[in-house]
Amino acid sequence: MSAPRPAPGPPPPGREWSSHAQKPVPVQPPLAPPRGSAIALDMSSGIPPYEQIRSQLGSLIASGALTPGSRLPTVRNLAADLGVAVGTVTRAYRELEAAGAVHSRRRTGTVVAHNARLGSSAVQSAVARLVAAARTSGMPDDDVLTLVRGALLSARRG
């Protein structure tokens, strides 16, 4: 299972922002997320909780960690587990539905839509290989992102 995207927000005590990153990204997630598909919230972040939920779910769906047809927790259960209002999760789910990443049915609940995954399988496997190589070499996540951004900028210029 892939780890969720680090929740945005100020760095925890004792940690600093990466000097290379264009946007502030914590060196480590503020809360070590549980194993398996999970999301983490940083309530002290300036980013609204619904946006954190939406972006992390969107990343998990785009990366294939949540496969098409996977059922998401009910709005009430996820809201209870995260200690947020039901409306917060409802808004995140509604925005994901509007983006075509999930669809809600009365009987089945909210499930990941087909074709919600980003990129071809070749790109997906290349990304997986990159992440595996970075993990093996002990490279921090923000350095990996910096490398990818640099490669994207170079490709745009070239």
Place this chain on the structure above:
Amino acid sequence: MTEAAVIIGASVLLVLVLAASLIVVLLRDRRAVAGGFSAAADANAGRIRVTYVSAAAVGIVFAFWAYAMLPTAFVNATNTPGLLAALGPSLAGIVYVAAAMLGEITWPSPTGASRAAYLTPRPAFAQPARRAFGALWLWAALLILTLVVFGFLGASDGRSIPLNTTDPRIGGAAGPFPGWAYGVPMLAGAALLFAATLVALHLISRRPAVPGASARYDLYLRARSATNLVKGVQLALAASCAGALFFGGNAASTSEWPWGAWAMIASPVVLCLSILALTIPVGTTAEHAGAPSPAEILR
């Protein structure tokens, strides 16, 4: 064997079974604590223990109050004498479930700046240990069967059983007997208790996950709560069934029905078995896979 001897023998048997069951449960609890569970695990398991011991205490106190007051002070509170006493076990069960629901509703929500949640969907109702759920279904089925059979055997007033004779010159009836006058409200009470149990199982499934716990440990805690809940409910249903068997058997014996004595003997047996069911462990069935390892809890 006189009726008094049966009652005394049954009471002694009940006390012995209750004492043995309590010893088994307490020893298992001590073993679990000594088995290397972490402080976090103990805190969460302890909250469940406090919730359900408190709920059981409330239910038992209500049951004793009902046992003392409903057949005496409130015996004529309804058109059918003693109807509230017949409903006592179901009412005690409902009080127990309501107290448990209160504990589930007030389960602490995550606080603090950093929070996390699994994306694993949970079933609509928490899953108790299969044997505990089986006991609930068994007593529910036996209660329905007993009340329906007694309803058809009872006299037209629904409160007595006619004398077992083929001689048309001899008549008479004995009571109180759980015919339709008692049976229909008792069935309604049991249905209400069952509905309340489903609501409580839904609340257990919906309560917030324990922060930092593994998914398996969270599942184990829910199974533990659900099993505790169902154990109490099966005891209430069994008490209701035992009461119907006892009074039905007693009246039937008086009316010279040969099965009356058997029904009276079945009454304490049902109660003893339901008390033994209180010792059913959580991890005997599918829930066993959800039991945590200390490493997982500390992760």
